[in-house]
Amino acid sequence: MFRYFENLVNPYPAEDFGTPPQGLWPFIRHFSRPVMPLLIAMSVATAFVSAAEVLFFHYMGELVDWLSDADRDGFFAEHGWRLAWLGLLALVGLPLLVLLQSLLTHQSIFGNYPMIGRWLSHRHMLGQSMAFFQDEFAGRISQKVMQTALAMRETVTKLMDLMVYVLVYFAGAMLLMGTAEPWLMLPLGLWLVGYIAIMWCFVPRLRDVSMAQADARARMTGRIVDSYSNIQTIKLFADTGREQRYARDAMEGFMETVHRQMRLATKLSLSLTLLNSLLLGGIAAMAIGAWYLEAVSLGMIAVAIAMVMRIRFMSDWILWEVASLFENIGTVQDGINTIAREPVVKDRAGATELAVPQGEIRFDAVRFGYARPDGQSARVFDGLNLTIAPGEKVGVIGRSGAGKSTLANLLLRFFEVEAGRILIDDQDIASVTQESLRRQIGMVTQDTSLLHRSVRENIRYGSPDASDDEVRDAMRRAHADTFIDDLVDAKGRRGLDAHVGERGVKLSGGQRQRIAIARVLLKNAPILVLDEATSALDSEVEAAIQEQLEALMEGKTVIAIAHRLSTIAMLDRLVVMDEGRIIESGTHEQLLAQRGLYAALWQRQSGGFLGVDDDDGEASRPSAAVETPL
Incomplete structure (x- = not known):
């Protein structure tokens, strides 16, 4: 009853x-x-x-x-x-x-x-x-x-x-x-x-x-x-x-x-x-x-x-x-x-599922600014244009506040653009469902936050239907197996069953980062966004993971944001941003030859140690010892 x-x-x-x-x-x-x-x-x-x-x-x-x-x-x-x-x-x-x-x-x-x-x-x-x-x-x-x-x-x-x-x-x-x-x-x-x-x-x-x-x-x-x-x-x-x-x-x-x-x-x-x-x-x-x-x-x-x-x-x-x-x-x-607040970003009526057969990304005259309490907006982009070809690996560089992370946030449609369009394979991301958009993009951020659940659930977030063997393979490729098997939580759960605490507080920054990388490896999306993805790792682990990231990037369109220029110097193209504008674009060698902002940033990071200015003031290429291949 x-x-x-x-x-x-x-x-x-x-x-x-x-x-x-x-x-x-x-x-x-x-x-x-x-x-x-x-x-x-x-x-x-x-x-x-x-x-x-x-x-x-x-x-x-x-x-x-x-x-x-x-x-x-x-x-x-x-x-x-x-x-x-x-x-x-x-x-x-x-x-x-x-x-x-x-x-x-x-x-x-x-x-x-x-x-x-x-x-x-x-x-x-x-x-x-x-x-x-x-x-x-x-x-x-x-x-x-x-x-x-x-x-x-x-x-x-x-x-x-x-x-x-x-x-x-x-x-x-x-x-x-x-x-x-x-x-x-x-x-x-x-x-x-x-x-x-x-x-x-x-x-x-x-x-x-x-x-x-x-x-x-x-x-x-x-x-x-x-x-x-x-x-x-x-x-x-x-x-x-x-x-x-x-x-x-x-x-x-x-x-x-x-x-x-x-x-x-x-x-x-x-x-x-x-x-x-x-x-x-x-x-x-x-x-x-x-x-x-x-x-x-x-x-x-x-x-x-x-x-x-x-x-x-x-x-x-x-x-x-x-x-x-x-x-x-x-x-x-x-x-x-x-x-009872209407979501600022929501799917349009009749929104379709995003399909990514190639992976071309195009920012077309994008205008955007963050809203402020006084009703004004802090302008970031005003007519930004950027095209990334299918399978191209592009590094985004710039000083803090240049708009690098905003670029990634707009691609994921965390915010709506004020004007212009962002297209993936000629599909306006504003006309597709948010879930289908984000399913096609894998992202690793600098500040990795984990769910207060087991390690297995955190890694499997990249692919809910993945088997334990697939989870372990992603864990191994991210070099996370070196510490996961030894984890024990307060309730005695071990390894993949151990819970990581709120926001992953029980793990170090590098451990959280490796779990986040394993999660993206398991997701295997056609578009990859790396926002300082290896910044929390020590040099030895970073070098080992870079090999896996190179394999992961094969056949994918990649946007890599980094402050350490050595981690992205070998990408197909580098884009230098300043105050919301693209001021330089080209390969590592081309940008050094232009002797612009990129060359100055490179000189600041490497020249003070191994690179020196030539007599004519041109920054010389530092030795391979200071470069970390991506």
Whole structure:
């Protein structure tokens, strides 16, 4: 039975619902669609439970009247069937209704509903552009995804479960008392007016505090996670005091919202207690007065007092639930600001799969600049033109900030160009799917980041269907087998099964780099981008891996970015960039002969050791001892 209700909804819907809308209720409806039929069924079941409880109070009042007027000898003969019906309602009907309502609420909705929100939000976050993650704390984003999904569930279930229960119960109470003595409705009506006034006064203020608190909590979490993610840097500079102050500043901001919330809570509790005391006194006085005037029976007095006591205890619970409702609404509204953002880079309608039969790359009048908070852009390229022939190996050189890494980022479509086109085999990369584009490009970066999973999973990321033999072959070719077999993690997992820690923190930079190279070797994409791919390796390992990279580059179009010119000097062509422009292009010998920026950079790196200026000032070619063949 439990499993049946748990499986009524799939917590991981395969449908792509697109970007969540910005409005509160459209945003909630966006994530509620898979469970909406169950939410409606839960509300109906809740209404029946509430009506049954009011009906039970009605019968209890009648029972008091029966007992006060009936003759003991004929009591069961006169009221036996009514008592049986009352017992059936209390012992069978109400428990069955509660069972159905509880199964829908707890088995079908409570677990699945927030997981749907987390699943859809996470899928949407994975589709966000690189710029989105560069501007946010990873911990803050994850906090928003987790707490917004939970707050949505609480908001909807309180509205469709709690509110329905209260409305049906209060309407039933008013009807029950009004049919016996209309004047008994007056204290309830006045109480309702006061109750609404209290909610009108306090609940919006609690909502505002909750929004501020949700943001403060996310900021606090983000700062703490940022410290843990960069613990090596913190310890390296021996300044934990600064990190403590950095985190405490966020904690104090959070505590300020907590104090504001608790002050409102105290005022709210006192106001509600006074209002409930007035309700109890008013109903009791009017009920006793009506009995004295013989307008109502003892049973009705018992029902009125019992229902008021029930409402009195419920009112405190209801008000806090309503306050919690608005707190959750505040949390959802705060989460909307992060989750309901349209991705800057997204596939066009009708985007096709990229096919790379040859591997020609062409940057055609590309214009691009990074967006700044002031609305302007930091211009990088303004009409860049570059063509790389199929199978050509091109090295990209330039000072820091020249645009080398931006070139690679635009090729991978991490950012959209402002004007111009980037074409691969005459296919505009803006018209193909991002996944198919990136499947055709293998990239090794200088700052290699690994997933906190096993070594095997990290290498197999290049080809999910690769066998263990293929994984080991890539590992051997990347010279990673020299250390992987000796790895042991904290849980005793060894070799390929050992986990590498967050971002690969348990490994050295060179070890991470070799795993990244193994991953790209396994991917075997027709286009290869090397962004300082061997910078973290020592000279001996680098020289060994260069042989494998030469084999890997065979038949591929290659863009190699490097500061160490010796690693790319033997490529087919070298492109020198400066301030977003290509200022030189040619082979190593041709660029040296031009005596331009490349020759000056080469002289700076090699001439100071083995190369010297000739008498005419021309840089001489350093000996082979300082060159590392690619």
